[in-house]
Amino acid sequence: MITAEALTKVYRAGRSGPHRAVDAISFTAEPGRVTGFLGPNGAGKTTTMRLAMGLDRPTSGSITVNGLPVGRHAAPLRQVGAVLDAGATHPGRTGRQHLRVLASTHGIARRRVDEVIEMTGLGSVADRRVKGYSLGMNQRLGIGAALLGDPATLIFDEPVNGLDPEGVRWVRQLARQLAAEGRTVLLSSHLMSEMSQTADHLIVLGRGRILADMPLADFIDAAGGTRVLVRSEDATELMTALSAEDVTVTAHDAETFEVVGLDARTIGRRAREISAALHELTPLRTSLEESYLRLTHDAVEHRSGGLTPSKPAAASPGATNAAGTVPALTSPALTGPATADRTAEQDGEH
């Protein structure tokens, strides 16, 4: 279990004066589940993980792993393993030498080193110097080092960076398996598809503060709820019939519109009441990415300039609604900064 209480880290170096990387955050990452750590660049995720591992010292507050600061455990490698930086190895050593050096600190048998090498799929390159490793191999070596002590808690910072699809799936399954074995897994990733498939619980950071701390499903529901796509030849009548104070209706084209605030069953009943012909009634869940972007909209420190479309947006069918104001694939609730990046991904995160 990882417990942070009023954890604060202020970096004093730099021309712009003190930088509050982590600002009085409190959270608990519990055993038996994968806790996803999300946030824009500079939100404080890596700093928090470094504080948990004792690499940085908190300015105030505390963070403990399994009840104690990591430095006070008699056998730290057996309590917590971490992948914070794929390059945290000496390039002149072989992968096996790197793992043996770490294993020696806790009297871990060489047999376990060999096991971990096989587990991470590095068997064929274990005796090659690390400087010849690809990013993916380095990532696997880092994961191997984290698993050496068979620890109760694992901290993975962007563990799938540089991994091939097989490696990505392996990390996902590994994280799920480790959590199923009753271990605490704290995992950060910018890949929302991975996070939505791996995490049970989410902690979202923005500008060093916690923006959300809740189960994944609740996070998605809280951010956008369920939308329903409706296609009907009597669209105008049906949209009027569905209008209510808490209901948002957005037209896509003459026959298609989207409803937020009513479920499919209610819409179907209303259509029957007014004898409207329905051709489609599809519940659409808000993706994790949409929910995340909406929540962190105001907490993004490093914002990209966006893409300049080569053609006018109106060239795409359904780009405007009946009112001519809202882009078709952007719900009124979703006004994040990266609309251009997001529209094509609309259905990719379900």
Place this chain on the structure above:
Amino acid sequence: MTPETSAAAQNPRLNTANGTAPRPTRRQHDVDPTLKGLSLLRVLSSELQKILTMRAAWWLGVGALLLVLLFAWISAISLSSMLRWQQEDPLSAPPERVMRDMALETPLTGLAFAAILVGCIGVIAITSEHATGSLRSSLAAVPRRTLLYTAKGLAVALVLGVLTAVLILGILLIAVPTAATHGLAPDLTAGETWHRLITHWVGVVLAGLIGFGLGAVLRSTAGGIVTLAILLFVLPMSLEILLAMAGDSALIETLHRWQFANLMTSFTVPDPQLSDQMSTLTAGLGMVAWTAAATVAGGLLFRRRDA
């Protein structure tokens, strides 16, 4: 007592916060308390492996060995020349006792130059971890920084101790047979001989540990090596020049007297009268003070800084 509090009293795992059903119980992975943990010996073993798996350390060690062997060989040639001179002009040549001292002392001077290479091993033992980022892996395994730093320092001392012993052995393998052919073989059972060998050994190891401390303070390989070179070579020469220019300056004389290279010279000479009247013990303590200053400062910063 409410039903919730009553239930909670009976079952402490029951979540009664909202009076609903208990939270689903999760498996918890327990750490086996009988498994081995950190100890100085284990961390020392790890640190020894780190140094021994660094190619740069081996290259520096081989370089130091070649350097002292070269010095010993040149010394052997020099000794032969002096003996010829003694045969040709016995009155102006140095007395036999001095020649016998030179038969061992001159080859050992190579160690003073090898000290910079040995010191480089001390520097890179710690700066390579900063430069490559492997310090983060080390601290993940050994978050107790004082333990890690102590073990690293001990590992450096052990490796440099063995290396310096090998260097001295190499020197002896050239110097002793050469001197023996001229009837000047040093008495290897004499206290004076052992004094020379041991003090040279200690001096080189301490120079290496100063390198280690400088590396910890500066966290830069280039910075550590340059600073060590300044301490071992540039500072003594600069102070010599200043002393020659302003001979009556007490400050410069004191600085010159207590700089590391001068202390090492005083420390290694068995006869205190030849070493500017500083006793072996005083010189030795001065060298230990230099070493302690570098390593303790490095240790304090290593403990305090973010990795």
